[in-house]
Amino acid sequence: MSSPTATEPRATESSVRRSIPPLAQLAGLTAALGAILIALLALFILPSLKSGAHDLPLGIAGDPAAVTQAKAALESAAPGAYAVELFSSADDLDGAIADRTVHGGLVAGPQGLEVHVASAGSTAISGSLTATAQGVGRAMALPVSVSDVVPLPEDDPTGIGIGGLAFPLVFGGIVPVVAFRSIFKNSDRWKLAGLTSFAVIGGVIVAAVLRFWFGSITDSFWPVAGSMALGIAALAIPLAGLQQALGAKGFTIGAASMMFLGNPLAGIATTGAWLPSGLGDLGQLLPPGAAGALVRSTAYFDGAGSLGATLTLTGWIVAGGVLHAMGTRRAARRETIPA
Structure with missing residues (x-):
């Protein structure tokens, strides 16, 4: 009796796809993409649409x-x-x-x-x-x-500088993970060193742009730089940990969650308190929202009210480090098991 070959599952999947009429495939894929579009509209527009003063x-x-x-x-x-x-x-x-x-x-x-x-x-x-x-x-x-009582700087009277940090922050947390992973494929230490270095340098770059180009901050350069560095690290380290522990799928899920959930719920432009009840609180538990709150507190309020955001970001970094260590150990065990 012959054993099943590796090509049999693929052949079965291919035959199943061929058995579905093209019109049904077209309709199903169109409906699925439409549902995704509706979900994205809800995630990015509904929080702002329902925002306002509440308690x-x-x-x-x-x-x-x-x-x-x-x-x-x-x-x-x-x-x-x-x-x-x-x-x-x-x-x-x-x-x-x-x-x-x-x-x-x-x-x-x-x-x-x-x-x-x-x-x-x-x-x-x-x-x-x-x-x-x-x-x-x-x-x-x-x-x-x-x-x-606490006005915005004259050069940025509408607060656009800090209010627009959400996407650059998420981008700065996702892209370095891919870049340093591709360069240091066989060295976790260098990869993590690269992510940490970029977080620090990225924080300084953002603070410099806000201070010397946009005029969005005045005399809080280093606190803002440190806050941004912590925010970037709180995105990058957990994503690297997910990638190490769960592979590409883990990274993809984490990155998509930060981009399509953490970004619209961050409330960086308006603060989380302005978002609908529950959604604003959830956003402040994710790195983009916590980082935005921390940057605003250090930029304009001498750090007042920043403890919660600092602890949240630190927790994400620690969790990411733990995930990365678990993934590294599991990979090492697989390598030592004889074939």
Whole structure:
């Protein structure tokens, strides 16, 4: 009795494909590609379409009677948009904004309503809060003024520099893995050294462009460089680990997840708090979102609120290193097993 040959499975698969009518194959492939297109549209557009203020921490300070009236008017103008915290003074409110405890606030008095924002934290949130404050002012029959507690640099008043980091960050984490893997096929040490070196150099390059070309940052060059380096490493090391442990399929799945999930949910341009509930939180647990939050904190807020993002990125790097070590050990065991 003859044993099955290696060509038999391929012949069977080929015969199955031939048995399916061309029209059915065309329709099936078209439907599958259409479903993928719908999924991509949902991933990239739906989060932005459904974004907005929802339970954003907001402070209110000022005259007690005016504060009570402002709080009621705020709830009427934007129900569910803000979670209000009361402060004893405008200085305390500004301190909380600088510490990123709240996204902004209102200072209410008998003579007027002053809205305090941090455009460096999110132009979307500061713009929304300013518009809402105008409605509150009309309800209270008070003039409204705006105070930007943490403004963006004059050379980048809309925050486009840092807001546009999502794709370069993901690109900088994916491409080096492929490049260094192709050059150092037989040396994991040199490959990892290359990824680490690129993360550091890439962080410096991005910080230099933001500082000296775009004018998006002023006096926080090295903190931003370090934040970007950590972000690139948190993408590259896990992808290298997936490639080492699971092969090309592992790398492809990881890279696609970062590109098509981590990228649109990063919220770098608006912050994760502006994205729909749940999606924004998920995005901050992935390297692109955590890196964007860390860069913004170090660039404009002296690192305030950066602990969570730092721990998240560090966790991804450690996980990637563990995966890489597991893959290396498994490959070594296969080589020592006699044929």
